[in-house]
Amino acid sequence: MPITLTPPRSASPRPVQTYYFMRGRKQFLEKLQTRHGDAFGIHFQKRPWTVLANPEMIKQVFTAPATVLHAGDANEILRPALGKHSILLLDEGEHMRQRKLLLPPFHGERLAAQRAAMERVAAQQVERFPRGTPFEMRTQGQAIALEIILEVVLGTAATGEEHDRLAGPVESVLEWIASPARLALTGTLGARHRLVKRMYGPILKPLDDALYRLISERRATPGIEQRDDILSMLLTVEDEDGNGMSDAELRDELVTLIIDGHETTSTALAWAFERLTRDREALARLEAESLTDQTEWTEAISLETLRLRPVLDFVVRTVKQPIEIGGYMFEPGDVVAPCIYLVHRRADIYEDPNSFKPERWLGVKPGTYTWLPFGGGVRRCIGSAFAMTEMEVVLRAVARGVHLEAVGPPEQPVPRFITSSPSRGGQVLAPASV
Numbered sequence: 001m002p003i004t005l006t007p008p009r010s011a012s013p014r015p016v017q018t019y020y021f022m023r024g025r026k027q028f029l030e031k032l033q034t035r036h037g038d039a040f041g042i043h044f045q046k047r048p049w050t051v052l053a054n055p056e057m058i059k060q061v062f063t064a065p066a067t068v069l070h071a072g073d074a075n076e077i078l079r080p081a082l083g084k085h086s087i088l089l090l091d092e093g094e095h096m097r098q099r100k101l102l103l104p105p106f107h108g109e110r111l112a113a114q115r116a117a118m119e120r121v122a123a124q125q126v127e128r129f130p131r132g133t134p135f136e137m138r139t140q141g142q143a144i145a146l147e148i149i150l151e152v153v154l155g156t157a158a159t160g161e162e163h164d165r166l167a168g169p170v171e172s173v174l175e176w177i178a179s180p181a182r183l184a185l186t187g188t189l190g191a192r193h194r195l196v197k198r199m200y201g202p203i204l205k206p207l208d209d210a211l212y213r214l215i216s217e218r219r220a221t222p223g224i225e226q227r228d229d230i231l232s233m234l235l236t237v238e239d240e241d242g243n244g245m246s247d248a249e250l251r252d253e254l255v256t257l258i259i260d261g262h263e264t265t266s267t268a269l270a271w272a273f274e275r276l277t278r279d280r281e282a283l284a285r286l287e288a289e290s291l292t293d294q295t296e297w298t299e300a301i302s303l304e305t306l307r308l309r310p311v312l313d314f315v316v317r318t319v320k321q322p323i324e325i326g327g328y329m330f331e332p333g334d335v336v337a338p339c340i341y342l343v344h345r346r347a348d349i350y351e352d353p354n355s356f357k358p359e360r361w362l363g364v365k366p367g368t369y370t371w372l373p374f375g376g377g378v379r380r381c382i383g384s385a386f387a388m389t390e391m392e393v394v395l396r397a398v399a400r401g402v403h404l405e406a407v408g409p410p411e412q413p414v415p416r417f418i419t420s421s422p423s424r425g426g427q428v429l430a431p432a433s434v
């Protein structure tokens with residue numbers, strides 16, 4: 001293919017593009033893809049992005065060296081909350097160091113132990129679901145995800161002083177940070193602006209105090225090697241030079257895991273039930289499977305939910321050295337955005353791509369460059385197996401505990417924090433108990 005200089009771009013002025021991107025993102029992207037093909041420019045942020053919707057191009061992005069494409073710049077807006085050591089903000093060597101330190105607790109065999117805690121939390125929370133009155137599945141999913149974070153990530157007991165000391169500040173920060181207005185203000189002023197620092201300071205202080213106290217108490221706890229929670233495991237890891245993580249690094253990575261793991265998983269669960277309550281057969285099959293030790297259908301539901309309603313529409317990379325992708329040349333400063341949403345809707349990959357069909361995944365493994373809810377390459381989500389396990393555990397616990405019904409018409413995706421979330425939070429109804 002001859003190398004041309006730049007991909008086609010939307011000709012609309014930036015404010016018009018911004019409006020369409022915020023109000024009808026999916027239709028806007030689909031229209032541009034129909035008009036321009038699998039690589040096209042959009043301009044709604046400070047810099048234009050090139051959206052990529054073709055698995056071959058996305059493979060080039062995910063396999064490019066870490067020195068050529070960076071991910072940290074795009075996450076800058078999260079800096080005030082996450083802190084400068086956060087894996088999400090780093091690139092190249094510094095990123096690899098944090099990633100290697102963070103990966104062991106997310107390993108498959110560790111997950112098996114963490115699963116039991118997830119099951120306990122999920123069963124308890126399902127018992128508390130409101131009966132006879134509609135509720136938002138996202139809110140319930142958040143409550144479940146919060147308790148799972150407290151137990152599995154931070155290692156607090158299910159109840160007690162330590163649990164309560166952390167639960168309040170964690171919940172406040174999660175609620176506070178999800179406000180689109182605050183995120184927009186952070187973006188406009190810049191993450192390092194002193195007003196932004198002043199704005200985040202008071203809300204982060206109680207959480208930081210609680211986390212530093214927990215870290216110091218846990219460091220002093222004998223036998224942490226035997227514990228299964230992620231914080232305890234992070235306290236025992238060392239890099240190649242034999243250095244462990246400092247308190248500041250631990251704080252930043254814990255906040256990263258808390259924020260990253262909470263909104264994403266609860267949004268995915270809200271979508272799963274938004275779709276399932278409108279597909280009686282699929283729900284009945286889940287309810288039946290939840291009474292057995294089979295998980296094939298439950299896994300298919302998670303895969304299909306994340307295909308049809310990916311929590312994040314894009315991942316984003318900034319070009320640091322010239323690179324050719326799909327026949328186009330990109331220069332330092334350019335931004336490329338593999339589009340999860342458009343790839344997942346390709347009719348040449350997924351038959352009847354706009355329909356919710358968990359059965360398409362029975363006996364089928366998702367493709368590395370065709371199913372991308374967790375991104376890819378050296379930046380692929382480290383919590384993907386954790387999230388898939390949590391989804392499976394919660395889907396089963398809900399299906400076993402209660403029969404949910406849809407409320408109102410199907411919900412549309414709307415932007416919330418960094419996610420694409422159901423417009424009414426995934427409203428469902430559990431019949432009143434008799």
Ligand code: HEM
Pocket residue numbers: 071087088099256257258260261262264265268311312314315316373374375376377378379380381382383384386387
């Ligand atoms: C359904 C739930 C989730 C979704 C859809 C999701 C999605 C993503 C995506 C798209 C990325 C960026 C990948 C890229 O740039 O290529 C990411 C990164 C990350 N995620 Fe998740 N995530 C989920 C749950 C979690 C959980 C439960 C945790 C931890 C407890 C977590 C921790 C992380 C971390 C630490 C990164 C940064 C990885 C790096 O930069 O090397 N995520 N996630």
